[in-house]
Amino acid sequence: MRLKGKVAFITGAGKGIGQATAVRFASEGAVLGLLDRDAEALKDTQRQVEAAGGQCGIFPADVRSSSAVRSAIDQTAQRFGGLDILVANAGVAIAGSVVDMPEEDLDQVLEINLKGVFRVNKYGIPHLLERGGGAVINIASTQGWRGFPGWAGYAATKGAIIALSRQVAMEYSKQKIRCNSIAPGAIDTPMNEWVFAQADDPAAERAKWDEGNPLGRIGTGQDIARAALYLASDDAEWVTGTCLVVDGGQLAGGG
Ligand SMILES: NC(=O)c1ccc[n+]([C@@H]2O[C@H](COP(=O)([O-])OP(=O)(O)OC[C@H]3O[C@@H](n4cnc5c(N)ncnc54)[C@H](O)[C@@H]3O)[C@@H](O)[C@H]2O)c1
Incomplete structure (x- = not known):
């Protein structure tokens, strides 16, 4: 029960990495606010969280909406009496090389992947400050470290998330907020x-x-959920401003 008594807010919690993280955090004792634009998927996660003995509020909403993100975060803090952990995970994979990619596609991927993460940090951190500290985990990608042809816009957002996380770490370290990113491989x-x-x-x-x-x-969603659990827990009390690569060795030289 490494997150006993903690309140966490997770975006993109309906499927994949976000869902695995929600269920894992619940089984470690956290109560949760979960946001996803897919309402049915979110209900599936809620069922799994409850089956794991957990409790959550669900918010069917899009991270492109500042007001929706802010309201979901505020309601989570209000319902559970505060907020300790943010996991900004919602993202989309939009392919395209620089020349071929329409600017509208770049706008989409920036709006969801980068600005979605920015909004969770912007509206979540004031609640962590009220609590006297907390942990922020932003989901990047190995594409933020290494070029994979055909993913120009997506990679740009992931590199930016790694830099933004470092920035947040430095801006709030004195107030005991740790911020790290995770770079999952495939x-x-x-x-x-x-x-x-x-x-x-x-x-x-x-x-x-x-x-x-x-x-x-x-990898599996569980591989990333375990990394997020480490960064969210006191096991990582002296870890901030870094990017945890979880990729089975891909960046070290694999395919
Ligand atoms: N799967 C991978 O190989 C991989 C690798 C590196 C990084 N990542 C990153 O991990 C994160 C999660 O990826 P995943 O593989 O679990 O993806 P996924 O597509 O399986 O799940 C993403 C979830 O986010 C939700 N979502 C998407 N756009 C949203 C929006 N605008 N507002 C609200 N919810 C939205 C979806 O409905 C979905 O439930 C993403 O940021 C992704 O870029 C994934």
Whole structure:
């Protein structure tokens, strides 16, 4: 029960990494505010959180709306008496190289991936300050560290999330707020199911990704949930301003 008595707010909690993190945090004793634009997916997460013995408020909303993000965060703090942990996870994968990518696609990915994270930090941190400290975890990507052709806009948002997290860490360290990012490698979530489905043979494509990873498999939501749990907990009390790469060795030289 490493998060006993803690209140956490998580975006993109309906599926994938956000869902795994919500269920893991609940099983470690946290109560949760969960936001996702997919209302049905959010209900599924709520069922899993309750099955794990947890409790959550759910907010079907889009991180592109400042007022919706702010209201969900405020309601979470009000319902549970404060807020200790933020996980800014909602994001979309929009492909395109610099020349081919329409500017409208860049606007979309900036609005969701970067400004969505910014909003969670902006409206969440005042509650952490009221509590006298807390932990912020922003979900970036290995694409923030290394180029993968065809993902110009997405990679730009992920590099920016790593820099923003460092910035937040320095701005609030004296007030005992720690802020770190996580850079997941390829993870088995609905986001990548879509990528596999674009290939002629999705199963072969998936197998290729597994084989290309130094540890022999792509990641799971649980791999990232465990990293988020570490950064959210007191185990990471002297860890701030860093980016935790969780990728099975991909950045170290794998595929
Ligand atoms: N899957 C990977 O391989 C991988 C790798 C590196 C980083 N990431 C990052 O991890 C995060 C989660 O990815 P995932 O793989 O779990 O994705 P996913 O598509 O499986 O789940 C993302 C969730 O976020 C929600 N969401 C998307 N846009 C939203 C919006 N505008 N407002 C509110 N909710 C929204 C979706 O409805 C969905 O439930 C993203 O930031 C992604 O960029 C994923």
